[in-house]
């Protein structure tokens with residue numbers, strides 16, 4: 001059963017941007033793509049770098065350390081050196097709040 005946790009109002013993440021949050025000790029990045037919200041682990045799968053330091057372009061966010069890019073919808077890397085995906089989390093909107101299930105994959 002998903003256990004959704006309210007994170008932030010939908011208005012705090014503008015279209016085309018992403019913001020970091022810590023939910024239940026888990027660093028999570030939430031991106032707004034045309035009013036649809038996606039959540040991934042805020043940690044590069046290559047080494048220990050926060051993806052929220054990078055730039056979101058379309059549905060890709062880049063890692064500032066070695067340049068890998070990840071799709072925020074799927075968590076999949078599209079550029080080396082990272083080869084492993086990062087975790088993705090279920091997102092829902094309830095009462096104009098973004099809610100995440102931090103236990104979901």
Ligand code: FES
Nearest residue numbers: 044046047063066
């Ligand atoms: S730490 Fe992200 S590409 Fe190396």
